Amino acid sequence: MSNRRRSDPPRQATAPCLKCSKYVGFCFGVQRAIKLAREAAGRHSAAIRTLGPIIHNPQVIAELRREGIRAVNRFTNLKPGEVLIIRSHGIPRPVEDRMHARGLLVIDATCPFVKKAQNLVGQLAREGCGSILIVGEPHHPEVEGLISYGPPGQVHVVQSVGDLKPLKLAGQVGLVAQTTQSPAACRRILASLRRRKGITVRVHDTICRETNRRQADAVRLARQSDAILVVGGKNSANTARLHSRCQAVNPRAYHIEQADELTPEMLRGVGTLGLVSGASTPASIVREIARKAEVLCAGL
Ligand code: SF4
Incomplete structure (x- = not known):
């Protein structure tokens, strides 16, 4: 029974x-970053470092460690000529400059879609946007990198329509997004910006397909x-x-x-x-x- x-x-x-x-x-960007790291490990006998974990997966991180690819949080201990990989999220420009100034062998595995968004932030500033808005998470490494491509103080991170209210905007305003943002959130922010008087919005779709x-x-x-x-x-x-x-x-x-x-x-x-x-x-x-x-x- x-x-x-x-x-x-x-x-x-x-x-x-x-x-x-x-x-x-893996998505294309992560697959590419891992491939670049493994190729570097095949070419160099010394340990290969990545600035931050190359991937958010403990099993793969452990596998890469066994292959001599290790994540580090800082590079001040590394010697000139040592290999350091920039992961797919990208990094702030001044950090990359310091890597080169230290004489490290830098391999840039920034995902091409993230690189495109970084370049667009710089381009919008050069083309006259007094403010550039990034739809994204303020402390996400990709967003921290994107901010650094615009003039200090002119790039703002917004997550919702409510975040637009305190911003004083005038003239041309650039808009891009963290590559992994939801299109719906970006559309809401764009619609709100377009209702504002006295600004012209220049938007670039940087969301990863x-x-x-x-x-x-x-x-x-x-x-x-x-x-x-x-x-x-x-x-x-x-x-x-x-x-x-x-x-x-x-x-x-x-x-x-x-x-x-x-x-x-x-x-x-x-x-x-x-x-x-x-x-x-x-x-x-x-x-x-x-x-x-x-x-x-x-x-x-
Ligand atoms: S932008 Fe897209 S393809 Fe590139 S790393 Fe991010 S999720 Fe992957």
Whole structure:
């Protein structure tokens, strides 16, 4: 006789149908940065350093350490000729200048999409914008880098329409975005700026298409699934954003980093299971989680 209570979730009749996003694994920028670091490790016998972790994924960081690629938070101990890699987020210009002044062998793995946004900040200033607004997170490393490409005091970071109110704007105002921002947030800010009198807005779309597609596909899958697993480092901002967007449409959206975090409770009663990943998650971890989900479901 069954010990199940009425309130228990239904038993799993069959394994869930697994729907995996086609945008899992590293994004182009992260893939490129890791490739550049590995190529440098192949060319140089000394340790290769990256300024900050090249990727927000502890498993990949550990793998790279074994290959002689280590993250450092400062470079004042490094000697001239040692290799230092700029990660895909980019860095503030004065920091890069100091690296070169120290005689380090600098490898710039800034994602080309981030580099384009950096250059546009400088270009807008040269073309006469008295204020340049960046839609983004004020303390994100990419945003700190972007700010440095404009004149001091003329670049402002905004996250919402409310952040525009205290700003004194006049004449030409430039607008760009952190590459991983949501297009909807940028549209709201642009619409508000366009209603302001006495300014001309010059906008450049710097949102990364890959991030856009990944987020849109994740939301689509979250809507179509009973539960969705969002795989990525707990300290990864883009995975956290992906998770919150999935959770907005599906309360059973779980952010996990590794297969051993997957529990039977996450899968109980699930007919369709969605699977998505952040931009810095290796596809191998996603595959491992898919296998673990199948094993757990077989036992439910
Ligand atoms: S998310 Fe987009 S902008 Fe950021 S590193 Fe990846 S490809 Fe580049």
